[in-house]
Amino acid sequence: MKRKAEISTIQLEGDLNESRRLMNVMMDDFTSDFTLSPISRSKLQCFVEHLKSLILSKDTHIAESELSDNSWLLKKGICFPLSLPFGLKVSELKCHGKCRWKLPESVNVFGYWRMNTREDVFIDMNVVMSKEYFGSRDFLNFTYHIKRAYYVCGVAIILKQGEIDLDFTIEDHDQMKPMLIAYMKEGRKFEINNRALLSLFYMQIKFVKKNNINRKIGVRIHFSPPDSFAKPFRFRPTNNNLRPSFCFQNKKYDENSPTPFYNNGIIADLVRDRLEVHFENFFKKKAIFIKAVMLIQCWLQNRNFDKRSDGFGDFLLYAWFIYLYNEKVIGEHMAISDILITFFQSVVSVNWNDAQLGLAKDIDSSLYAQFGEYFDYTFLDVTGFYNLAANLSCSAFNCIKDAAKSAIVKLNSFKDFDLLFVKEMPFTNYFDIYIRISVPETYISSDLPSLFPLEYIDCCGNYSRIIVRYLTNLLLKAWNDRVDLFDFKQIFNLGIKWKVGEGWNRKIESLIVGARVIQGWNNIITRGPFAKSNDAVKFQDFWGKDICELRKFPDNTICETIKWCDSKFASSVLCRICSHVALRHMRLSGQLLVRSSIPNFNGGHSRSFTYITNAYNRLYQFLRQLQDLPLQITNIHPISPHLRKTLSFFELSYFSVFVQFYISVGLTMESSGKWGDNREAVALLKTAFYIALAQILNEQFSRAIPYQDYLIVVLDQVLFRLSILYQREVHLMQKDMNSGLITSDETYLKLQEREIIIKPRLSAYLYSVSQLYPAFAATCRLAHQWLSSHMLTDYINDIILETITAYIFVHPFTSVPPRSYYSGFLNFLILLSSHNWLMKPLIVNFNNELTEDEMNEMETTFIKMRPVLPSMVIFTPADSTGIRWTREEPQPLILKRIVCLASSSAILLQRNLDSIPVVIKSIFATDINVYDVIITLNNEHIVRKRNRCRRFVATKYLPVFDYDPVEKFLQSLRANFATVAFFFFDKSKDNQKSGSNTCVSSVTYFTMENEELLNGSMVYNEVFDVDGLIMKFSGDAIELSPQSVSSGHPRYTFYKNVARAEEVQRKRRAEFLERQKECVFIIFKHQNINTRNLFLDKADKADQEAMDVVEISSNKNKRNEKYADVLMLSEWLVDIPTNLSSEWIMVPCPVGKRLKGVTSAYNKKGNRFKQFRSYLPGSIRSKGSENATLLDCILSYETNTFYCLDVIVWNGIIQSDVTFDCRLFFINSRINENQNFGERSKENPFVFKSLPYCYCQINAMENLLKSNLDFTIDGILFYHSQVFYRSGQSPLVGWLKPWMLPEILNVTVPQRLMDGKETEIGASQKFIDNYNIEHNHISSLK
Structure with missing residues (x-):
């Protein structure tokens, strides 16, 4: 056993390594698809150099102005992009000094090493403002921000004069720091004088292409002060650089109160250049790290962790990589998947509060303590004074860690690649409960500054940071035993981009709280500590004494408790708790709404499920203890979905007087030789068991009625249908079929196998899922x-x-x-x-x-x-x-x-x-208006409606069960009209049925008023009279409505459709479709055998011979006629089907020779006239027809090109019994995806191409005919989308000459395809008649 375990472990390790290897291959392919083309990269380089030349131009002249006067900007078409908080206005400030334009010290371009995975492709350009532009203490009281905004406007004026498209945006979601985005216009050329600069500019910019639409390409222009602007230590988190007296002149606060967020925003600009150089030097020669960064950015972007104001920013990501490298946690020798796993593990496991993270060395621990006092997380840069994680919130980082835990597991399976790096996982898909909190303006202007005055000053207008931070701490305590993860999404009135000539005042409107709940989350009682304990005092202080009460629990303990609501409102408990703590501790009285509920839907278990479950449990216990049967019951299968509570059941107090529905239960008896090997004997034995079991139930338990194939048990107003599942019965049926004792088809055998073996097993799986996941x-x-x-x-x-x-x-x-x-x-x-x-x-x-x-x-x-x-x-x-x-x-x-x-x-x-x-x-x-036929039923015949009546009482009379007249009526409709219409209905309502005409013109349009059907017996009889309904569906009794969706092409109905040929084609078309529908039910292996006999068996013997080139001669060799009479041929499209626009596909046919090609090419008569090598499957010599490929093609002698019309066999797999739309997709994907088919060489002299196609809608057909095709059009083929490939003439394949389309289909055709003919009524029919006579064409239309 130990040896087996070792082998199993080794095998698992091998599978894991193979999965990792495949994951690495997919990552390499994924990252290689993001590179900009050389042409796009060159254009972008030229655009960047053009911007630099404009900004650094010495010819620029901007007039000097006062700091408090920005009215002159409006004359330049620029709106000042900075709005000061606390009600301050730039024009009202007593600012001393003037604003003089100075050329920037430098303009630096960064980011060539980055793999940008944003929606848009951006280059980062940093404009370092002149030292002379600033004063020595401009970092105080918004002076830096005001001057910075003026400088941004100056650059905007310069670029606008250079005809550059510009937008304002904000830096790192900081409203105090506007910046510019310059977009590159398509088709514009820029001249670069300094070619040396261009040659040194070797950017490798990456981008994401979504939905095949290229996003805007542009340059983000950042602005930074020079290094001499101020010393970095001036921006310690404990320093004050924003005086409270400046913000609120009428209020007195401590003038030395710290402003950590204000300071961090300024030093972020100050060290930007230094950080960019540091990152560039690190990643410049580490290609493996660049790929890893790009994949992590994709992962962050798909979960919206990077774009949010409190998320995991780019600089923090790059710095974290450098930190891991410096700590020797990752290395360049590692595979990409190993680097990603290590990164995610570090995110999950590292303790940010104790680790003292940063890029600088030998930093005093007291400095970390200062940052830790004001920020949730700290990660210091190379200077030791800039916190890269200042904006990272606790709720956001908890979500990142949770997603990282999941990513570590999924990286071990390459099948989860899309789930990790491709598929989006937005905020709205991540949680179970969502609560929307409105934030009134009055709360921001009055309540917030009075509650948190110093934080209010420090946030500089970013009020959502205060709300989210304090509300997070409250909910962590309030939802501690109900929620394991929650997060916020901030909703603003405006986006972060706006036009340079427009004003912008962004305000928070509401917060959406998403919560991932745990078991017991909807408990209406919050149980606190023991009464009269120290913790009880804290409990009352947090929740409030007015809602706390003492309650005795079953374990005889008396505890502090809070009851939030009645049990019927349990789903709103989280919202009530959130509303209470927000109002009590933050005075936030905005409206709170639960946005994750469905009106009029009971998410819990209704009384009917309680009745059913209790009755089933009683029946289960009785059957398990039953000892009086010859064979014991070994297993009881809860087959019915009602026992899993997955399907709604009518309330038992509202039964209909007409019908009752039963609950299916399966029984498995113990194995025994008494069953026998005869199916008839097994069936009789099962019936005997039903009778014996019914007798026992009637005597000892409840009423039971035996039937031949099942047993009905009436228990507590619930009907149970018990059936014995004997799996060996399926094997006996298979045995009898193989021996020829019975003639049942295999479809019936599969159906029995599904009901007896597969369904109980699948029901057991689903039952376990319903028990495991509430x-x-x-x-x-x-x-x-x-x-x-x-x-x-x-x-x-x-x-x-x-x-x-x-x-x-x-x-x-x-x-x-x-x-x-x-x-x-x-x-x-x-x-x-x-x-x-x-x-x-x-x-x-x-x-x-x-x-x-x-x-x-x-x-x-x-x-x-x-x-x-x-x-x-x-x-x-x-x-x-x-x-x-x-x-x-x-x-x-x-x-x-x-x-x-x-x-x-x-x-x-x-x-x-x-x-x-x-x-x-x-x-x-x-919307029922999309249907063509509306059938409204009389209310008296609907049994699923809820009518209050007396409860069902078990008597000697068995009620009618499992009989629904509406379903029977629907079955008769489908039995009679399945070939011409789809029928739809709502089981939950059952008061109306809808039929949609999608196939033929005989069912077009008619309506009936609901009032007639509800009140008039005449209409009621008319609806339920099937013979009368057939007359209505015949076409003569129904009028075509112009608004019907089936009348998409009005000219179709104006073409002559009264001749005998048209009628014959219409009938043959319906017969072909009906025959195909019957063939769909044939088991695939029978299809495979029959089709193979039809197409390939004749070729086996000939294909085994040597494949020498045979010249075409007048003597026809029999072995060259093996594909004679196999082509599917078209008919003249003399009858225009009404569903042409929805079910037919148009394919332009080139001039050439119609033939079939494998390695050898055959003409219509089946004669082989060419042999050659190709890249088709089976082209190389093979045994028999196992790998054969058989195509229906047009050969163009001028270009030696095979144009593929259809596929019959591909690589030995029969395609002829597949619908045409599927065959068309299949052959086009195979031909277009393999570039070898388009290559010509001595060994492969012919190329294979697919043909364009479209559905027969007027606009689509006209656009296709107007397009530039690489062949001369001979005619137009019209295929029914559901046609199978069958030899001979098919009414489901039509043919017209291009010049016939204007007359017959009202389709405009380019003059080059009209062949010099005029559009005359009857010209097409005359041409068809003459063509048939001249070419001795025998048509199936007579």
């Missing part, structure tokens, strides 16, 4: 309510909806799973909308039962089988195929709608939390 059940109910409100519940099975929801709890996006239904629902919407269902499966690894190898095998299988798999694939330990419940639904169109709805709903929820209040109810409402 928020899971409520999240599932909310997700089901959302899906039902959009009438989509029938398109995603309930158990699959629970499985998707379970993913966010088993594999949470953050370090912990959601702990409230709101955050769970938001994460559910994000997962549904952001997961790439086309390219990736969703793997839900319950209990970590799937190994890494098994998950890799699932992903490999998914990639290989993707063309034939359904739109949604979800792997679990119970379902290794991933398609047991998603094989039929949701269809791609439905899944696309679900994804779009989830995306918009998630955005609305985030917006509601962030800044703009929205009506949450709108997320749970759908």
Whole structure:
């Protein structure tokens, strides 16, 4: 055993090393994608040099002015960017001295070594202001800030005269320090005289490209005083450089009160140049550190830890790297992943209060003590007087440490790369509870200065710093036993950028508090210390004696307690606590709102769940103790979602008189040879068990009624449906099928396997998740309510909806799973909308039962089988195929709608939390106007409505159960009209049904008034009469509405559609689609065998022969005709389908020869006329057709180019039974992603290219035909998006000449494609008739 353990440990270490290696490879690739192109870099270099030349120009002349007079700036189109706090105005200050423009001492460009990962690409330029510009004591009382702002305006005037686009912004979120951003105009050229300077300027700037949109490229212009401005020690945190008498002339405060934040803001400018040089010298030759910095910046940016005013700034990040290097914690020899893990570990483990962190050496510990007294965190620079962590708040750093803990684990798996460095994790997705605190202006102007006068002076207008700092300390104590992490987001009235000619007065409007709760967070009682103890006095002082009370607890202790609210308002406890402490200790009486709740949604457990759970527990106990059966019950499976509380159940006091729904429970009996090996005998034995069990239940427990396949038990007003799950029954069925004793299809076998084996196992996993995570059940109910409100519940099975929801709890996006239904629902919407269902499966690894190898095998299988798999694939330990419940639904169109709805709903929820209040109810409402048919049902026939009636009493009569007329009606609609319409309905309402016409023109548009259906029996009979409804759906009884979405192209209906050929094509098109729909239900391996026999078996024997080049001759060799009559051919598009704009795809066809190509090329008749080597899979000699590739191509002799129309087989995988839109995506991705297909050489004389395409919408078709194509258009092919590849003429593939489009489709065609023909009515039909006669073309349209 010891040897096995050692081998297992070695194997785990090997897997970890391999995962780290792959992670490093991904990091290298990721960082290499950020470099600016040489052309962009050259333009940026020229732009920077142009700015420097303008700023340093000696020809600049700016008039001298008084410090208190800034009115002259408005004449220059510049608005003074500084607003003084405390109600002070520059024009009213008694400032002595003048403002004279002086050329800067230097203009330095920094940042060439940085990998900038911001949304915008910026270079940092620092303008060092002249020594003569300042006085000896200008650092006092805002004089430095006023002069600095004037100098910024002077540079803005110079650059504006040079026609540079400018914006004002602020330095490090400090409103007292404005700066400039200069943007580079696209297409503008700059002349650089000093080429030597340009050659020395070797920047390697990086940028992030999001959504394929290049962000603005610009230069951030910082401003710093010269080194001689003041000595650094003048800015110790204990010094005073802002006199209280200057700020408040009518109030008296200590003139020597420290101003640490004021001092730190000035010294930050003073040492900027020195720090930049220090950072540059360190990172200049350490490429591995630069990559690590870039990845950490991506990590910080995705979590918004770097852009916030109290976050982890750039300078602090660079200094922290240098500190770790100096302490020999990291080194250049380490891999990137090891450097990142070490960095995150240091962030988590280092004690900032005791470590005395900094870049300077031999600093007196007393200096650290001074900084520690006024700042939450201290990290000193090379001078020892500038605190790089001055703005870092306690709440922000706690969130950073929490995210770093999660990152350390995720760095060991390369599959989590996107979650770490690509996927955004904003504030609105990180917490469970969100509270919005409004901050009135009166509070800032009156209450705040009276409570915290010295801090109010020191903050210099940054009032949010005071509020956040004090509120953090209060909530750490008040939420100690309810919340393990919380953070703030500040909402301001304005952003941090504004135009140079506009005014700017930024004020805080509100704070959003996000809290991550722990178990018991919604307890309405706060239990304090024992009564009459010293701690009890402190408890009363903190909370207030008016709300404290003594209470005796079950353990006979008497403690101080606070009751916050009644139990029905438990979800608002955190908000009430926050409101109380903010008002008591800070006088903050602003409105507090819980922004993380859903109106009219009960996040807790309703009474119905209590009834059901109690009844189930009683039944469970009785069955477990049952001893009178021949075989004992070994396991009881809670299959029903109601037992997991994941699906809403009607209140038992509001039963409908028509129907009752049962709770499914599965039973597993002990193994025994008495079962036998005969399926019929097993079925009879199960029925006998039902009868015997019913007798026992009726005698000893409760009423039970046996049926042939199940047992109904009525207990405490709840109906239970008990069924025996005998897994060997599936194996017996498989055995009988293999031996030919039964003729059941394999689909039925898979269905039985799913219900008997897979569903109970998956239900057990979900039940364990519901027990482990309290928020899971409520999240599932909310997700089901959302899906039902959009009438989509029938398109995603309930158990699959629970499985998707379970993913966010088993594999949470953050370090912990959601702990409230709101955050769970938001994460559910994000997962549904952001997961790439086309390219990736969703793997839900319950209990970590799937190994890494098994998950890799699932992903490999998914990639290989993707063309034939359904739109949604979800792997679990119970379902290794991933398609047991998603094989039929949701269809791609439905899944696309679900994804779009989830995306918009998630955005609305985030917006509601962030800044703009929205009506949450709108997320749970759908617009029925988008549907073509609205069927409103009579209220009397809806059984899911809540009608108060007498409670159900168990009698000798069994109530009707599990019968819903509405569902039966819906089933009949889908059975009759599934080929022409989708049907949607809301199970939670069930008072209306909607049918959406997406396929054919026979269902176009009609409406019925709700009042008629509710009050008139005639309309009621009309709706429920299926035969009458068929007549309405026939097309003759329905009028086409101009507003219908199905009438996107009005000219389509004006074309002649009355001839026999058009009718034949329309009918054949419907038959083809119906046949394809039936084929979808065939098991894939049968499809594979049949298709392989059709396309490839004839080729096996011939392909085994030597592949010598055979010249084409008049004698037809039989072995060269192996692909005869295999091409799918088009028909003239004589009937214009009404859904052409939504379901058909247009492909321009080049002039050339239609053929199929593997390594050999065959023409339409199947004759091989060329053989050559290519990069196609299977091109090299292979045995049989296992790796064969078969394409439908057009060969252009002029360019030796194969234009790929379609794919039939790729690398041995059959594609013919895949819909055309999927085949088109597949072949285009394969051809375009491999550059080898575009290369021509002696060995590979032909190139392969894909053809452009678009959906048949007028604008899209016109734009495609206007584009410059590299081939001559012969005609236009029109493919139905769902057509399979079948040999012979297909009505789902149409053909028109380009010049026919204006007449038939009302599509404008460029003159070069009109072939000299005029648009005349009937010209196209005349050409078609003549063409068929001249070419002896036999059409299927007769």
